[in-house]
Amino acid sequence: MRYISTRGEAPVLAFSDALLAGLARDGGLYVPEAFPALSASEIAHFAGHSYAEVAGKVIAPFLDAAFAPAVLKPMLEEAYASFRHPATTPLVQIAPNRFVLELFHGPTLAFKDVAMQLLGRMMDHVLIQRDQRATIVGATSGDTGGAAIEAFRGRERTDVFILYPAGRVSEVQRRQMTSVPDANVHAIAIEGTFDDCQAHVKAMFNHHAFRDELRLAGVNSINWARIVAQVVYYFVAGAALGSPHRPVSFIVPTGNFGDVLAGYVAKRMGLPVDRLTIATNVNDILSRTLATGRYEITGVMPSSSPSMDIQVSSNFERVLFDALDRDAGALRGLMASLAQSGAFAPPNAAMAAIRADFDAGRTDEAQTAETIARVRRETGYLLDPHTAVAVSVAERAAHDPRVPQVVLATAHPAKFPDAVERACGERPALPPHLADLMERPERTPTLPNDITAIEAYITAHARASGHTA
Ligand SMILES: Cc1ncc(COP(=O)(O)O)c(C=O)c1O
Numbered sequence: 001m002r003y004i005s006t007r008g009e010a011p012v013l014a015f016s017d018a019l020l021a022g023l024a025r026d027g028g029l030y031v032p033e034a035f036p037a038l039s040a041s042e043i044a045h046f047a048g049h050s051y052a053e054v055a056g057k058v059i060a061p062f063l064d065a066a067f068a069p070a071v072l073k074p075m076l077e078e079a080y081a082s083f084r085h086p087a088t089t090p091l092v093q094i095a096p097n098r099f100v101l102e103l104f105h106g107p108t109l110a111f112k113d114v115a116m117q118l119l120g121r122m123m124d125h126v127l128i129q130r131d132q133r134a135t136i137v138g139a140t141s142g143d144t145g146g147a148a149i150e151a152f153r154g155r156e157r158t159d160v161f162i163l164y165p166a167g168r169v170s171e172v173q174r175r176q177m178t179s180v181p182d183a184n185v186h187a188i189a190i191e192g193t194f195d196d197c198q199a200h201v202k203a204m205f206n207h208h209a210f211r212d213e214l215r216l217a218g219v220n221s222i223n224w225a226r227i228v229a230q231v232v233y234y235f236v237a238g239a240a241l242g243s244p245h246r247p248v249s250f251i252v253p254t255g256n257f258g259d260v261l262a263g264y265v266a267k268r269m270g271l272p273v274d275r276l277t278i279a280t281n282v283n284d285i286l287s288r289t290l291a292t293g294r295y296e297i298t299g300v301m302p303s304s305s306p307s308m309d310i311q312v313s314s315n316f317e318r319v320l321f322d323a324l325d326r327d328a329g330a331l332r333g334l335m336a337s338l339a340q341s342g343a344f345a346p347p348n349a350a351m352a353a354i355r356a357d358f359d360a361g362r363t364d365e366a367q368t369a370e371t372i373a374r375v376r377r378e379t380g381y382l383l384d385p386h387t388a389v390a391v392s393v394a395e396r397a398a399h400d401p402r403v404p405q406v407v408l409a410t411a412h413p414a415k416f417p418d419a420v421e422r423a424c425g426e427r428p429a430l431p432p433h434l435a436d437l438m439e440r441p442e443r444t445p446t447l448p449n450d451i452t453a454i455e456a457y458i459t460a461h462a463r464a465s466g467h468t469a
């Protein structure tokens with residue numbers, strides 16, 4: 001499989017190169033030249049197999065020779081052995097034909113672990129093969145950072161620098177990043193929003209001298225490997241509920257569009273997905289885009305689901321590219337409009353293509369809290385605020401009652417104890433491996449919202465560990 005940039009002006013790469021590249025050199029995102037297809041009998045065969053086994057089948061067509069089966073299999077087994085549930089991503093029924101897909105049984109209690117535990121191992125493997133090192137830069141609204149730090153801590157060939165918006169992540173999320181003592185990981189508070197952090201990460205990739213000197217690599221969902229790893233759980237859930245013989249709908253709490261994009265890829269690969277619903281909080285750029293046909297950035301509002309407090313939804317570019325029939329020139333035009341005026345309006349045909357695959361809904365703060373309290377009262381199930389946003393959208397979505405609705409549960413409620421307690425009066429406890437998190441010492445510099453200061457900090461610290469080219 002080869003990978004092309006959505007902007008059409010970067011080198012075509014093999015998987016291992018795309019894995020290490022992060023953002024394409026033309027500012028675009030790498031996508032596979034074509035989507036591999038899985039047959040109905042292959043999908044039927046997934047039911048009853050372990051998560052790692054299904055992952056092997058789903059991921060293999062995207063890889064290159066660096067990941068022969070003898071390499072991939074133990075990597076997957078190790079990655080998913082770090083999960084605390086034997087099913088890795090279990091389904092729990094919360095209403096007739098409505099399920100939550102629990103993606104939070106990994107080390108940092110968020111769905112990011114599913115991909116990051118694999119990505120850490122994959123990158124290490126390629127860097128060892130090539131005898132190279134890399135400097136990973138990432139932006140987080142709370143969960144990617146902790147998962148990346150956990151997956152890469154202590155790895156000899158990588159330094160990791162995570163930018164997070166100061167004061168806009170939960171205390172548990174912050175401490176998961178700042179209390180890790182390993183010298184190769186750095187959590188940096190930025191006086192800005194997640195969108196600012198993500199813009200700085202992209203600016204570093206677009207600053208080619210800096211990028212090359214530090215051998216930058218990315219672990220955000222700009223990295224295609226993140227998306228591929230997330231495709232797996234759509235197949236696992238679909239097969240458990242009767243696919244390929246039965247269609248399934250997914251409702252996905254959405255911010256940077258990586259998770260719901262993975263569902264779209266699963267559908268393109270042959271999973272019978274009925275509806276894919278984007279669920280946003282009050283930062284509703286995606287639900288507005290679906291409703292109005294205009295993608296328009298407004299200010300970010302802090303919410304009780306902070307990991308979704310995002311306006312610039314990176315991966316929307318990948319779906320847009322397909323909706324534009326992969327016309328990179330047209331995509332560059334829309335992105336130039338976004339950079340100049342903070343908005344763009346895709347052509348009608350592209351919007352029709354997007355609406356054929358996706359629905360969208362928005363949940364406000366009061367609805368989020370009401371959903372947490374009501375679902376707890378009526379079913380005993382405790383939702384985290386991000387999952388509650390999606391459950392509320394699922395409850396209001398027009399859908400065929402014969403088709404199972406699967407809501408992706410993206411975080412454990414204990415990551416957001418204040419919001420959960422405000423909603424239902426109950427304070428969820430952290431699992432035993434994090435029981436002393438609040439007592440662990442923290443280390444985190446605060447930097448101004450300024451790319452020069454950020455690059456200077458990273459250069460100084462990456463050089464200190466000898467990571468420059
Ligand atoms: C808990 C949680 N839910 C949902 C999301 C949104 O996922 P995505 O950015 O892939 O759309 C995030 C952040 O990515 C998150 O951390």
Ligand SMILES: N[C@@H](CCOP(=O)(O)O)C(=O)O
Nearest residue numbers: 140141142143144220221256
């Ligand atoms: N919600 C994310 C934001 C970054 O998303 P990513 O999927 O591109 O890494 C977070 O928790 O950091």
